Amino acid sequence: MKVSSDRRKKQAEYQRKRKRKRKKMGLCQSCLEPIWKGVSTLYCEKHTIEKRERYLKRKKMGLCIRCSEPVINKVLCEKHAIENREHSIKRKIKRKKMGLCFRCSEPIWKGVSIAYCKKHTLRAKEEYRKRKEFDIRRFKAWIDETHRTWASKNSLSLKKN
Ligand SMILES: [Zn+2]
Numbered sequence: 743m744k745v746s747s748d749r750r751k752k753q754a755e756y757q758r759k760r761k762r763k764r765k766k767m768g769l770c771q772s773c774l775e776p777i778w779k780g781v782s783t784l785y786c787e788k789h790t791i792e793k794r795e796r797y798l799k800r801k802k803m804g805l806c807i808r809c810s811e812p813v814i815n816k817v818l819c820e821k822h823a824i825e826n827r828e829h830s831i832k833r834k835i836k837r838k839k840m841g842l843c844f845r846c847s848e849p850i851w852k853g854v855s856i857a858y859c860k861k862h863t864l865r866a867k868e869e870y871r872k873r874k875e876f877d878i879r880r881f882k883a884w885i886d887e888t889h890r891t892w893a894s895k896n897s898l899s900l901k902k903n
C-alpha cells in the first residue's frame with residue numbers, strides 16, 4: 743500500500759517536472775509540438791482547439807470540465823470547485839510572498855498597493871469607485887421609496903381621521 747502511494751507521488755512529481763520543463767521550452771503539454779504563441783501558454787494549435795472544444799461541449803452539456811460529473815449552472819463539480827478554490831488561495835499566498843500581482847504575474851506596485859501591479863491597482867480602484875457610486879444610488883432609491891411609503895401611509899391615516 744505504502745509502496746504504491748509512494749510511486750504515485752513520484753509519478754506526480756515527475757509529471758509536474760515534465761510540465762514545467764515543457765512550458766519552459768515552449769512545447770505543448772500533450773504532444774511535443776511548439777505551443778500556439780499568443781493564444782495558449784500550454785498547448786499547440788491542435789491541442790488548444792481540442793481543449794477549448796471539449797470545454798465548451800462539457801459546459802453546454804452541464805458537465806464538470808475536469809471530470810464530466812453532471813453539474814447545474816456551473817462549470818465545475820463540487821469537488822473540483824473546492825480544489826480550484828484551494829489552488830487559487832495557495833497561488834495568492836505564493837504570489838504575495840514573491841511580491842507578484844494577484845491577478846497577473848507582474849510585480850506589485852510598491853508603496854501603493856500590497857496586492858496588485860500598477861494596472862490592476864488602478865482597475866481595482868475604478869471597480870471600487872463604481873461599486874461605491876452604485877451603492878449611493880441604491881441608498882438614495884431606498885430613501886425615496888421609504889419616504890414615499892411613509893407619505894402614502896400618512897396620507898391614508900390622514901384621510902381616515
Ligand atoms: Zn499538442
Ligand SMILES: [Zn+2]
Pocket residue numbers: 806807808809810811818819820821822
Ligand atoms: Zn469534477
Ligand SMILES: [Zn+2]
Pocket residue numbers: 843844845846847848858859860861862
Ligand atoms: Zn496585475
